[in-house]
Amino acid sequence: MTHPFLALTESDREEMLRTIGVSSVDELFRDVPAGVRFGRELDLERPLSEQELSAHLAELAARNVDTTRELSFLGAGIYDHYVPAVVDTVLQRGEFLTAYTPYQPEMSQGVLQSIFEYQTAICELTGMDVSNASGYDGETVAADACYIAKHATGKTKMVITEATNPQVRQVIKTYAPGFGLEVVEVPHRDGTTDPDDLAAAARDAAAVFFQQPNFFGCLEPAPELAAAANDADALPIAHVDPLSLGMLEAPGRYGCAIALGEGQAAGNVMAYGGPHYGFLAARQDFIRRMPGRIVGETVDTEGKRGYVLTLQTREQHIRREKATSNITTNQTLLALGGLVYLTWLGPQGLREVGETCLALAEHAKRRLQERAGLELVFADRPTFKEFAVRVGRNARDVVRDARALGVHPGYALGRDYEGMDDVLLVALTEKRTPEEIDRLADVLAEVAR
Amino acid sequence: MKLIYEKSQAGRRASVIPCPEGLPAADVPEELRRAEPPRLPEVPEFELVRHFTELSTRNFGIDNGFYPLGSCTMKYNPRVNERLVMLPGFAQLHPHQEEDGAQGALELEWRLQEILMEVTGLDAVSLQPAAGSQGELTGLMLVRAYFEDKGESEQRRKVVIPDTAHGTNPASVTMAGYELTPVRTDARGNIDVEDLRGKVDEHTAALMLTNPSTLGLFDENIEEIKEIFHGAGALMYYDGANLNAVCGISRPGDMGFDIVHINLHKTFSQPHGGGGPGGGPIAVRKILEPYLPVPAVVRKEDGTFALDYARPKSIGKVRGFTGPFGVFVRSYAYIRMYGPLLREMSETAVLNANYVLARLKDAYDLPFDRLCMHEFVLSARSLKRDYGATALDVAKRLMDYGFHPPTVYFPLIVAEALMIEPTETETKETLDAFCDAMLAIAQEAADDVTLLKEAPHNRPVRRLDEVRAAKNPVVKYGFEPAPVA
Numbered sequence: 001m002t003h004p005f006l007a008l009t010e011s012d013r014e015e016m017l018r019t020i021g022v023s024s025v026d027e028l029f030r031d032v033p034a035g036v037r038f039g040r041e042l043d044l045e046r047p048l049s050e051q052e053l054s055a056h057l058a059e060l061a062a063r064n065v066d067t068t069r070e071l072s073f074l075g076a077g078i079y080d081h082y083v084p085a086v087v088d089t090v091l092q093r094g095e096f097l098t099a100y101t102p103y104q105p106e107m108s109q110g111v112l113q114s115i116f117e118y119q120t121a122i123c124e125l126t127g128m129d130v131s132n133a134s135g136y137d138g139e140t141v142a143a144d145a146c147y148i149a150k151h152a153t154g155k156t157k158m159v160i161t162e163a164t165n166p167q168v169r170q171v172i173k174t175y176a177p178g179f180g181l182e183v184v185e186v187p188h189r190d191g192t193t194d195p196d197d198l199a200a201a202a203r204d205a206a207a208v209f210f211q212q213p214n215f216f217g218c219l220e221p222a223p224e225l226a227a228a229a230n231d232a233d234a235l236p237i238a239h240v241d242p243l244s245l246g247m248l249e250a251p252g253r254y255g256c257a258i259a260l261g262e263g264q265a266a267g268n269v270m271a272y273g274g275p276h277y278g279f280l281a282a283r284q285d286f287i288r289r290m291p292g293r294i295v296g297e298t299v300d301t302e303g304k305r306g307y308v309l310t311l312q313t314r315e316q317h318i319r320r321e322k323a324t325s326n327i328t329t330n331q332t333l334l335a336l337g338g339l340v341y342l343t344w345l346g347p348q349g350l351r352e353v354g355e356t357c358l359a360l361a362e363h364a365k366r367r368l369q370e371r372a373g374l375e376l377v378f379a380d381r382p383t384f385k386e387f388a389v390r391v392g393r394n395a396r397d398v399v400r401d402a403r404a405l406g407v408h409p410g411y412a413l414g415r416d417y418e419g420m421d422d423v424l425l426v427a428l429t430e431k432r433t434p435e436e437i438d439r440l441a442d443v444l445a446e447v448a449r
Numbered sequence: 450m451k452l453i454y455e456k457s458q459a460g461r462r463a464s465v466i467p468c469p470e471g472l473p474a475a476d477v478p479e480e481l482r483r484a485e486p487p488r489l490p491e492v493p494e495f496e497l498v499r500h501f502t503e504l505s506t507r508n509f510g511i512d513n514g515f516y517p518l519g520s521c522t523m524k525y526n527p528r529v530n531e532r533l534v535m536l537p538g539f540a541q542l543h544p545h546q547e548e549d550g551a552q553g554a555l556e557l558e559w560r561l562q563e564i565l566m567e568v569t570g571l572d573a574v575s576l577q578p579a580a581g582s583q584g585e586l587t588g589l590m591l592v593r594a595y596f597e598d599k600g601e602s603e604q605r606r607k608v609v610i611p612d613t614a615h616g617t618n619p620a621s622v623t624m625a626g627y628e629l630t631p632v633r634t635d636a637r638g639n640i641d642v643e644d645l646r647g648k649v650d651e652h653t654a655a656l657m658l659t660n661p662s663t664l665g666l667f668d669e670n671i672e673e674i675k676e677i678f679h680g681a682g683a684l685m686y687y688d689g690a691n692l693n694a695v696c697g698i699s700r701p702g703d704m705g706f707d708i709v710h711i712n713l714h715k716t717f718s719q720p721h722g723g724g725g726p727g728g729g730p731i732a733v734r735k736i737l738e739p740y741l742p743v744p745a746v747v748r749k750e751d752g753t754f755a756l757d758y759a760r761p762k763s764i765g766k767v768r769g770f771t772g773p774f775g776v777f778v779r780s781y782a783y784i785r786m787y788g789p790l791l792r793e794m795s796e797t798a799v800l801n802a803n804y805v806l807a808r809l810k811d812a813y814d815l816p817f818d819r820l821c822m823h824e825f826v827l828s829a830r831s832l833k834r835d836y837g838a839t840a841l842d843v844a845k846r847l848m849d850y851g852f853h854p855p856t857v858y859f860p861l862i863v864a865e866a867l868m869i870e871p872t873e874t875e876t877k878e879t880l881d882a883f884c885d886a887m888l889a890i891a892q893e894a895a896d897d898v899t900l901l902k903e904a905p906h907n908r909p910v911r912r913l914d915e916v917r918a919a920k921n922p923v924v925k926y927g928f929e930p931a932p933v934a
Contacts, residue, residue, distance in 0.1 A: 003786075003787065003790055003793060003794070005525055005527065005794075006793065006797050006873055006874065007874065007875060007876040008797060008800070008801075008877060009877075012876075012877040013800065015877075016800060016803075016804040017800070019804055019808065020800075020803045020804055020806075021807070022820070025796050025799075025800055028803055029667075029698060029799070030820065031666065031667045031669050031819065031820060031822075032667050032695075032699050033669065033671065036671055036699050036703050036704045037698070037699055038570075038697060038698055038699055041697070041789045042788075042789045042791055042792065044564060044787075044788045044789050044791070045788055046788050047787055047789075048785045048786055049786075050529045050786070053529065053782055053785055053786055054529065054532075054533065056785065057778070057782060058536060058538075059553075060538070060554075061533075061536040061537070061539050062538055062553065063538070063552045064538040064539070064542045064546070064550065064551050064552070064553040064554050065542075065550035065551070066539075066540075067542075067543060068541050070550070072543060074545050077545075078543060078544050078769075078770075080543065084464065086494060089498060089501075090501040090502075090505070091722075093501070093502070093505040094510050094511075094512025094513070095505040095506065095508040095509065095510045095512065096505055096508060096510065096722065096723050097510060097512070097526070097531075097722055098510030098511035098512045098523075098526050098721070099508055099510040099511075099721065100516070100518050100521050100523055100721045100723070101521075101721070101723070102723065102724065103518070104844065104854050105910070105913045105915075106845065106848055106905050106909075106910055106911070106912065107508070107853055107854070108508055109450075109504075109507040109508065109908075109909050110504040110505050110507040110723075111504075111508050111723035111724065113450065113452065113504055113507070114501070114504055114723075115724075116452070116925070117452055117453050117454070117490075119924055119925050120452075120454060120925040120926040121487075124487035124488050125489075130922075131925070136579035136583065136768055137579065137769045139768055139769045140767070140768055147624070167766060167769050167770075170765055171765070171766050171768065171769070173765055174590065174767055175767075177590075177626065178589070178624055179624070179626070180626060219481055221480075221481075223480065245487065246486065246487070247477050247483055248481055248482070249481055249482060249483045249484065250487070253484065269540040270540070270542060270544065271539060271540055271774050271775045272539065272542040272544050272546075272771070272774035273544030273770030273771055273772070273773075274544075274726070274772060274775065274776070275579075275725075275726035275728075275773035275775050287922060294922075295924065296919070296924050297918065297924075298913050298915065298918035299917065300910040300911040301911045301912050301914075302911050304910055306913045307913075308913050308918050310918040310924070311919055313919070316582070316619070316620035317615075317616040317617075317859070318616070319616075319620075320616045320619040321620060321622060321623045321629045323620040323623070325620065326582040326583075326620035326621040326623075327580070327582055328615075328617055329579075329580035329581065329582070329712075329714065329721070329724065329726070330580075330724050331579075331722075331725045331726050332722050332724030333720075333722025333724075333726060334725075336722070336723070340501060342489050342490075343453055343463070343489065343492065343497050344463045344464050344494070345463075345464050345466075345489065346463065346464065346490060346491045346492070347486040347487055347488065347489045348462055348486075348491075349466055350487065350489060352464075353466050355468065355475075355476075356468050356469075358477070359468070359472035359473060359474075362472070362473045363473055366473070382477060382481075384477070399547065400547070403547065403550070408546070408547075408550075411545055430466060430467060433469060434469050434471065
């Protein structure tokens with residue numbers, strides 16, 4: 001039988017076997033010892049046609065309740081921001097979609113120049129000097145930054161604020177034993193990190209890691225945190241929301257050594273957690289310690305400008321066990337989506353997205369207090385697009401009951417934080433409207449307390 | 450071609466952001482406020498589309514033509530998968546959605562896990578690792594957790610890796626906190642079993658092996674290797690980069706491997722996007738299941754699907770959520786279109802590779818004269834010695850013929866290596882055209898080597914100066930008026 005993705009005819013096959021000098025396809029596998037040959041057919045369901053496959057996957061997709069079917073205020077690291085059509089248009093170009101890593105630059109100027117432009121955009125957002133071509137996600141680039149810090153300082157203590165995304169902390173802790181790192185967490189005080197607490201913990205530390213805005217949506221006193229780290233000779237590392245950087249100061253401008261984050265909010269659909277891109281940028285001092293691909297500018301033999309993968313002596317295919325990382329495949333296509341999105345926004349659009357999110361979040365805070373009678377958990381703290389609210393009983397039950405009324409009200413913080421079982425983390429993006437916020441308030445008025 | 454930043458003019462824009470009326474005026478506190486806006490491009494939407502369309506024309510993907518990049522399995526990426534992954538039920542699904550609102554996604558993940566167990570011959574799967582190299586690192590974390598549990602982690606510090614391995618293997622060993630024990634390749638291209646015997650003992654934690662190897666050769670001594678490692682109480686890790694050779698033919702679990710990563714962007718057709726994304730699920734033997742990352746995707750007795758975090762021995766998390774879900778959609782779809790015919794897929798890949806090898810082996814050097822699996826390694830050693838034409842020159846000249854070059858200078862143990870992987874999804878006409886080009890280039894080397902030395906001739910740029918780029922790194926746009934190429 002001929003499969004649509006295979007192309008050889010019976011006569012092709014015969015002619016090819018003749019050229020090779022064997023009598024059957026089986027003979028090609030003569031080096032595979034009999035003892036490890038698979039003696040039966042794979043126990044998989046019969047092949048599906050494209051049409052049958054489409055019906056099957058449509059049926060699976062229909063059993064998910066996505067944000068087009070349920071009004072959702074979920075965030076907690078992944079956000080329902082608008083992704084413009086131009087992102088799909090560019091990412092579906094086969095020349096980008098179906099290319100491999102640009103090992104041969106003359107065949108790959110399109111992706112190389114794009115990544116150079118992406119690196120520029122990330123440096124502009126973060127105020128840093130150098131960006132890599134992307135990491136897997138906001139969690140793994142955090143682990144990468146710890147690895148840089150360990151090798152740059154020779155110290156083995158990593159300080160992380162407890163108000164940092166729990167998944168980020170968990171991934172760092174998973175990597176830590178192999179890196180030879182000890183992880184120390186600094187508790188929050190009323191939703192943000194106290195610079196004095198951080199200063200105390202930062203003694204003898206390789207780096208201090210914090211998130212801005214933090215996991216509760218609160219704005220950390222980030223410049224003070226960075227200063228506390230620098231005073232203790234520990235590298236300040238900021239995990240930032242790219243869409244906050246039209247309004248919030250760039251980490252490079254307040255003394256951070258490394259800035260990184262989850263890129264999803266800027267140009268990727270949520271897709272149940274991936275694929276997305278993690279961005280990682282640093283001060284010039286760390287350029288030779290960066291993990292992964294970096295694109296650099298050069299010229300060709302005729303003096304014409306072009307782009308290549310550069311500083312490759314950092315990388316695994318050259319340096320092997322002495323490489324700065326084992327990363328090979330990264331998230332180039334998703335990072336390209338990020339570049340297209342940031343280009344679509346421009347500086348003005350970036351600021352406006354931030355302003356709309358912030359204004360909607362402030363509006364939602366008021367409505368939930370006035371209309372649903374709820375209490376903000378960290379009422380004194382400024383926030384960006386997300387905030388924590390007390391719902392009077394177990395937030396997971398509130399989520400269940402609100403969903404029964406067609407609204408996903410947010411993330412139950414009790415999943416990760418002790419004493420927060422009755423706290424809901426509510427996220428606002430520019431896709432939400434005041435009317436939807438009223439609906440959230442009405443539903444919570446009914447199911448909370 | 451200009452950079453997007455060089456096309457930017459203040460005041461232009463592509464986006465309109467809704468700002469509902471009647472919202473409270475709000476700003477961030479002054480001490481946190483941004484002083485200078487980022488210099489993002491300012492262009493209208495049609496300039497954006499033209500810019501990236503023009504860039505795409507300066508790139509080459511499988512959709513453009515033959516791409517025999519060894520070890521990368523550049524096969525056709527079915528277009529239906531791109532449509533399926535955009536279904537709102539997949540694309541617009543929040544990863545923190547409650548389990549009862551994500552049953553379709555969880556079922557797809559569970560089904561993919563079951564399929565990968567059958568294909569690898571192992572007992573449990575975690576889809577979480579984001580790529581092959583992260584699968585390797587995760588696998589080594591499992592090795593450490595396993596030996597810690599047995600009280601042997603202090604003693605077992607060494608990981609054995611053959612000299613043909615991908616660079617990711619030794620790099621992963623270091624990142625996992627292990628020490629590297631290299632082992633040689635023998636005259637037939639197998640692991641040198643005698644060298645191995647002397648290096649495996651009670652200090653050995655694991656072997657990392659690609660089989661077929663990066664030489665495209667199936668290790669004929671795999672059963673003996675298994676005896677050596679399992680006899681020493683060590684584990685065996687299978688780098689699944691070359692799984693496309695053996696689906697339905699020989700399973701890593703049956704070869705004796707305890708941990709396998711699968712590159713979904715190679716064998717199972719996730720488009721590589723110019724560098725990523727990928728997917729690197731790991732499959733393991735039962736004894737290692739307790740240590741897999743959380744959450745595990747499980748089917749409950751009532752037939753519904755759930756995320757299981759109650760794994761006290763788990764190594765933790767290596768990435769956010771359950772992994773790159775969109776990659777799972779594409780790979781699951783791809784496998785469902787093949788079913789048991791995955792064997793025919795692998796057989797065809799091996800047939801294509803052997804055919805190209807048979808046509809080329811007289812014009813180039815063949816370091817190991819055996820039948821190959823899904824790829825093979827030639828050497829341009831003689832062309833270099835006789836005419837000064839290197840593997841790189843051959844690669845660049847292939848561009849003039851409209852083909853993407855093979856992988857060059859890898860594996861490291863072959864001088865002037867050209868590593869060629871045609872994959873199964875090519876017509877015989879394409880394979881013949883590529884062989885004709887390779888043969889013509891070998892002849893050109895003899896007749897007029899400058900044709901090779903000065904190649905490529907018809908790409909948007911000529912050969913680029915990589916040394917200059919590394920010596921004085923320019924890794925972002927300078928925002929100064931600069932002469933434009």
